[in-house]
Amino acid sequence: MLGENSKSYCMNLSFDDSNKRRCPLIQYGCEQHQEEHYVSEQHQKTLATLAENIFENAKVASEIENISGELGTCFDNCQEKLLTSLDTVDEIKDTLEQIDRNLIRLDNEQSELEEEINDAKTRSTIETLHIDGLVLNQNVLTQEIKAIKHQVEYEGRQMKHRxxxxxxxxxxxxxxxxxxxxxxxxxxxxxxxxxxxxxxxxxxxxxxxxxxxxxxxxxxxxxxxxxxxxxxxxxxxxxxxxxxxxxxxxxxxxxxxxxxxxxxxxxxxxxxxxxxxxxxxxxxxxxxxxxxxxxxxxxxxxxxxxxxxxxxxxxxxxxxxxxxxxxxxxxxxxxxxxxxxxxxxxxxxxxxxxxxxxxxxxxx
Missing domain, CATH: 2.60.210.10 (Apoptosis, Tumor Necrosis Factor Receptor Associated Protein 2; Chain A)
Structure with missing residues (x-):
C-alpha cells in the first residue's frame, strides 16, 4: 500500500533540471536522481525497506517503553526493598550496639566475678591454713595433755608409795x-x-x-x-x-x-x-x-x-x-x-x- 501511494505521488510530480537531485532515501540504498528514480522498482523497494525499518523501530520503541516501565516498577520495588533493608540495617545496627554494650557489661561483670573468686580462693587458702594450724595445735595439746596425764599418774603412784x-x-x-x-x-x-x-x-x-x-x-x-x-x-x-x-x-x-x-x-x-x-x-x-x-x-x-x-x-x-x-x-x-x-x-x-x-x- 505504501509502495503504491509513493508511486502515485511520484508520478504526479513534474521534474525539471533543477529537481535533478539525489534521492532522499540514499541512506537506505537509493543512489538515483529524484526525477528518474521515484517511480523505479529500486525506489519502491527502498520505500518498503524504510517502512519496515519504521515499523521495527516503532516495535522496538514499544518494547523499550515496556521495558522502561518494567524497569521503573522494578526500581520502585527495589527502592522500597532498599528502604526496608535500610530500616532493618538500622535495627540490626542498634541491636549490635546493644549487644556490644551487653558484652562490655558482661566482660566487666566477669572480671569482677573473677576477682571475687580469687579473693574467695585466697580466703579459703588462709582459712585452710588456719584450720591446719588449729588442728596441729590441737594435736600438740592432745599430746601434751597425754604426757601430763602420764606424769601425774606416775607422780601419783610415786607419792602413794613414798x-x-x-x-x-x-x-x-x-x-x-x-x-x-x-x-x-x-x-x-x-x-x-x-x-x-x-x-x-x-x-x-x-x-x-x-x-x-x-x-x-x-x-x-x-x-x-x-x-x-x-x-x-x-x-x-x-x-x-x-x-x-x-x-x-x-x-x-x-x-x-x-x-x-x-x-x-x-x-x-x-x-x-x-x-x-x-x-x-x-x-x-x-x-x-x-x-x-x-x-x-x-x-x-x-x-x-x-x-x-x-x-x-x-x-x-x-x-x-x-x-x-x-x-x-x-x-x-x-x-x-x-x-x-x-x-x-x-x-x-x-x-x-x-x-x-x-x-x-x-x-x-
Missing amino acids: VLDGTHLWKIFAVQEKIHDAQSERQTSIYSPAVYTSDCGYKVCMRLYLNGDGTARGTHMSLFLVILRGNYDLLLKWPFSYRVSFCLYDQRTLMESDKNKQPKHVIESFRPDTRSASFQRPTSTMNIASGIPKFFSLANLDQTAERNRYIINDTMFIKVFIDFTGLPTSVIPFIFSVNMALPVHVQQKLINDELKRREQQNTT
Missing part, C-alpha cells in the same frame, strides 16, 4: 624443751609434784624458772619453795620457819663411779623470812613462791651434752631437804650424798653417825 621424811627428789624430763619454753616465755616456770613433809605435815612443792625470774632472768636458774594449802594446816605451827636446802645433782660424776672424784652438786640453802606472806598459813590454793633467785648460773648449762654435768639424757634431778632438827649447815652436803637407794631409816642412821663423828672431831 615415805615422807622432809625430802623430795624431783626428776625433770624434756629439759631442753622446757628451757626453750622458758626462754620464749611460753611457759616461764614449772612445778614439782606436791608432797607432804610427813604424814600430817606441811604440803609443799618446788617451782623452777629455767631461764630465771626477775633480775636473774637470762642469767641464772631460779628455784623456790611453795607452801600449799594442806589437809592439816590448822594443826601445824605457823609461820613456816625451817631451813630449806636444794641440791642439783652432778649426774655425770656419779655415772663415772670414780671414788676419788667428788661430784660437784649445786647446793644452796635459805631460811624463810617469817614475816613474809609466803610462809604464813595459806588462805588460798598456794602461797607466793620464795627461795633462791640466783640458784645456778645458766652459763654452766650452756655446754655440749658430753660435758654437761647436770643434764643427762635430757633429764635433770633436783632434791629439796627441809631441816626440822636444826642440823649444822656443814652436814648438808653429806645428807645429799647419802645413797638414796637405802631405806630411810638406814639413811638416817648414816646421817646420825656422821654427826657423832664430827662432834668427836670437834671435841678432840
Whole structure:
C-alpha cells in the first residue's frame, strides 16, 4: 500500500533540471536522481525497506517503553526493598550496639566475678591454713595433755608409795624443751609434784624458772619453795620457819663411779623470812613462791651434752631437804650424798653417825 501511494505521488510530480537531485532515501540504498528514480522498482523497494525499518523501530520503541516501565516498577520495588533493608540495617545496627554494650557489661561483670573468686580462693587458702594450724595445735595439746596425764599418774603412784621424811627428789624430763619454753616465755616456770613433809605435815612443792625470774632472768636458774594449802594446816605451827636446802645433782660424776672424784652438786640453802606472806598459813590454793633467785648460773648449762654435768639424757634431778632438827649447815652436803637407794631409816642412821663423828672431831 505504501509502495503504491509513493508511486502515485511520484508520478504526479513534474521534474525539471533543477529537481535533478539525489534521492532522499540514499541512506537506505537509493543512489538515483529524484526525477528518474521515484517511480523505479529500486525506489519502491527502498520505500518498503524504510517502512519496515519504521515499523521495527516503532516495535522496538514499544518494547523499550515496556521495558522502561518494567524497569521503573522494578526500581520502585527495589527502592522500597532498599528502604526496608535500610530500616532493618538500622535495627540490626542498634541491636549490635546493644549487644556490644551487653558484652562490655558482661566482660566487666566477669572480671569482677573473677576477682571475687580469687579473693574467695585466697580466703579459703588462709582459712585452710588456719584450720591446719588449729588442728596441729590441737594435736600438740592432745599430746601434751597425754604426757601430763602420764606424769601425774606416775607422780601419783610415786607419792602413794613414798615415805615422807622432809625430802623430795624431783626428776625433770624434756629439759631442753622446757628451757626453750622458758626462754620464749611460753611457759616461764614449772612445778614439782606436791608432797607432804610427813604424814600430817606441811604440803609443799618446788617451782623452777629455767631461764630465771626477775633480775636473774637470762642469767641464772631460779628455784623456790611453795607452801600449799594442806589437809592439816590448822594443826601445824605457823609461820613456816625451817631451813630449806636444794641440791642439783652432778649426774655425770656419779655415772663415772670414780671414788676419788667428788661430784660437784649445786647446793644452796635459805631460811624463810617469817614475816613474809609466803610462809604464813595459806588462805588460798598456794602461797607466793620464795627461795633462791640466783640458784645456778645458766652459763654452766650452756655446754655440749658430753660435758654437761647436770643434764643427762635430757633429764635433770633436783632434791629439796627441809631441816626440822636444826642440823649444822656443814652436814648438808653429806645428807645429799647419802645413797638414796637405802631405806630411810638406814639413811638416817648414816646421817646420825656422821654427826657423832664430827662432834668427836670437834671435841678432840
